[in-house]
Amino acid sequence: GAVVSQHPSWVICKSGTSVKIECRSLDFQATTMFWYRQFPKQSLMLMATSNEGSKATYEQGVEKDKFLINHASLTLSTLTVTSAHPEDSSFYICSVLPDRTLYNSPLHFGNGTRLTVT
Amino acid sequence: AQSVAQPEDQVNVAEGNPLTVKCTYSVSGNPYLFWYVQYPNRGLQFLLKYITGDNLVKGSYGFEAEFNKSQTSFHLKKPSALVSDSALYFCAVREGNTDKLIFGTGTRLQVFP
Numbered sequence: 001g002a003v004v005s006q007h008p009s010w011v012i013c014k015s016g017t018s019v020k021i022e023c024r025s026l027d028f029q030a031t032t033m034f035w036y037r038q039f040p041k042q043s044l045m046l047m048a049t050s051n052e053g054s055k056a057t058y059e060q061g062v063e064k065d066k067f068l069i070n071h072a073s074l075t076l077s078t079l080t081v082t083s084a085h086p087e088d089s090s091f092y093i094c095s096v097l098p099d100r101t102l103y104n105s106p107l108h109f110g111n112g113t114r115l116t117v118t
Numbered sequence: 119a120q121s122v123a124q125p126e127d128q129v130n131v132a133e134g135n136p137l138t139v140k141c142t143y144s145v146s147g148n149p150y151l152f153w154y155v156q157y158p159n160r161g162l163q164f165l166l167k168y169i170t171g172d173n174l175v176k177g178s179y180g181f182e183a184e185f186n187k188s189q190t191s192f193h194l195k196k197p198s199a200l201v202s203d204s205a206l207y208f209c210a211v212r213e214g215n216t217d218k219l220i221f222g223t224g225t226r227l228q229v230f231p
Contacts, residue, residue: 004161006161009159010159032217034217034218034219041127042223042224043208043221043222043223043224044162044208044221046218046219046220049217049218091159093161093162095161095162095219097217106152106154106164106167107162107164107219108164109154109161109162109163110161111159111160111161112159112160112161114159
């Protein structure tokens with residue numbers, strides 16, 4: 001069964017509104033979660049590393065005020081796209097690292113969220 | 119900095135034939151290598167990994183991959199392709215003791231009946 005639940009699976013919103021995407025780790029506590037963005041026919045771009053109880057670490061070029069990440073518990077991280085614009089339309093995928101000390105452990109991924117901004 | 123290259127955007131193969139999806143990597147330390155598969159509008163599913171040990175690793179759904187240190191490659195293979203194997207495949211590398219997983223650009227595998 002799924003170990004990472006991502007919600008919603010798709011969302012359509014109007015320009016200027018904000019959208020929240022949730023990522024839940026179902027089977028284990030996760031101090032670290034990752035948020036990726038996937039453009040059509042392109043690879044996954046790591047946006048940020050979400051750390052439980054502390055600020056997220058953003059990759060270069062990702063606007064932290066635009067993409068707000070909150071990791072308030074060991075099983076939930078949220079990504080909020082603020083003041084969305086059509087260029088924010090994309091497929092957003094979260095992933096969980098079960099044990100940060102086990103660098104050979106694979107990431108577990110949510111099923112992604114298709115965001116369309118009109 | 120670590121990086122991964124998947125030189126082929128798409129690979130076409132007839133059902134029943136062997137398939138290979140290529141991947142090369144670049145890291146300064148010991149590589150941890152992974153293959154993932156993505157079906158349309160879904161997240162990624164883990165297929166297999168190389169950490170250490172045997173250069174040939176076996177994974178899910180009959181897939182295997184061969185680690186070649188001298189060629190810095192980690193090609194994904196399957197002896198007999200199925201139509202249901204058609205999907206997007208990603209190679210990824212994690213360097214040393216870092217958290218980040220860096221993905222290649224993906225290769226679309228199309229298996230024709």
